[in-house]
Amino acid sequence: MHMSMRVPRGLTFAAGALLASLGAPVVLGSAQAQDAPRAPLVSVRVTPESPGVGEPITIELRVRAPLGSEVRFPALPDSAESIEPLDPRAMREASTATLLDRTAVYRMIAWDTGSKVVRFEDIIVTANGATQRYAVSLPTLRVRSVLPPDSASRVPRAARPPLEIDRGWWRLWVALAVIAGLAFWAWRAWRKRRSDEEPVGPDAALVAEDAFRHAAALGLLDAGEIGRHALVHVGVMRAYLASRFPQANASLTPHEVATALIGADFPVLPERVVDLLLRSEPVAFANAAIDASEARAMADESRAIVRDVETAVRARRGKPHKAAR
Numbered sequence: 001m002h003m004s005m006r007v008p009r010g011l012t013f014a015a016g017a018l019l020a021s022l023g024a025p026v027v028l029g030s031a032q033a034q035d036a037p038r039a040p041l042v043s044v045r046v047t048p049e050s051p052g053v054g055e056p057i058t059i060e061l062r063v064r065a066p067l068g069s070e071v072r073f074p075a076l077p078d079s080a081e082s083i084e085p086l087d088p089r090a091m092r093e094a095s096t097a098t099l100l101d102r103t104a105v106y107r108m109i110a111w112d113t114g115s116k117v118v119r120f121e122d123i124i125v126t127a128n129g130a131t132q133r134y135a136v137s138l139p140t141l142r143v144r145s146v147l148p149p150d151s152a153s154r155v156p157r158a159a160r161p162p163l164e165i166d167r168g169w170w171r172l173w174v175a176l177a178v179i180a181g182l183a184f185w186a187w188r189a190w191r192k193r194r195s196d197e198e199p200v201g202p203d204a205a206l207v208a209e210d211a212f213r214h215a216a217a218l219g220l221l222d223a224g225e226i227g228r229h230a231l232v233h234v235g236v237m238r239a240y241l242a243s244r245f246p247q248a249n250a251s252l253t254p255h256e257v258a259t260a261l262i263g264a265d266f267p268v269l270p271e272r273v274v275d276l277l278l279r280s281e282p283v284a285f286a287n288a289a290i291d292a293s294e295a296r297a298m299a300d301e302s303r304a305i306v307r308d309v310e311t312a313v314r315a316r317r318g319k320p321h322k323a324a325r
Contacts (some may be wrong), residue, residue: 040133041067045292049139051110052146056086059118061136062103065127069096073104074121074136082112083141110143117141156243205310207312211236212303226295227283233299234280240306241273244313267312270303276301 013224045060076085086107094101112118120136170221215236220229235250242249247260254277261270279298282288 038066040069040071040126040127040132040134042123044136044138046141050142050144050279053110053113053146054146057083057108057110057141059106059108059120059138060103060122061106061120062101063123063125063134065100065125067098067100068314069100069125069127071100071102072124074123076106077118077120083108083110085109099160110141111141113145115140117176200214205306207243208236208306208310209241211239212306215299221292221295226292227287227290230290230295230298231280231284233302234276237273237276237302237305241309244309246304251267254281266309267316268308272301272305276305 011097023099023127029311043062043064045062047058047060048055051057063073064292065071065075073091076089086109087275090107092103094103117140118138120138122133122135124131124133126132207305212233215229215232218229218232220226241257241261245261245264245266247264248257252260254274257277258270258274261273276298279294283290
């Protein structure tokens, strides 16, 4: 007698659900272990491995650690062995809800060929309350030349023989040099003699003497124009000074004239000019009354200042001044 026993469909579903519930934690735990490692993982990547001179080099330092970890990447390395930083350090984030994934990117550049080593400081990772240092070990960079491959096989052109010059030519060159030197010396002497013969600026002294004679011929004192007599002579003096010393023009105040004359190597005391101008200002601007003796004194002082300044100017240039009588 053959007997068969069937398992109820409900029991089969319950058994499958029980097995699925027992296996689920294992698979989840395995996935979590892959996404969030218990210990930090540090990786290094250098591209390109064989850079050319002047070609950018990218160095990536990547750290994968549990979420909440603290990572401190090294700063830019010091310039060494002809390799220098090209850009500031950049950061790239690829973290998830359960994983810290951070990469520091350094761009360098090499200026010389050969094997080069770039040295970084340690990476410091603090995870689960523990701090650990990871040494950065980079592969040796082999910097290649970017010159054409046949540049080393080029043969330079042979040197030309020295230029042959007839032995008699050097006498001609010496003679030409002597002639050029004598011509230059003669030109300088001619220029100096011509400059000495030329008058020193406009003949301001003769103009002033003519103006003084004209003022005397007006007879202003006899006509009762006492103040005008003094102002005419002071004006002639100011015009002469402005011609000989342009910085002391007639539009300046007495104190400004004094400052300008001090800086112009004025041959007489600037106080004489300032005192005369101050005495004439009340007459010119306030119509102040003065007596005939004061007007004559101001006129005489104007003539004396012109005479003394012109004598000193002529003496500096080696030319005597002959005042008009």
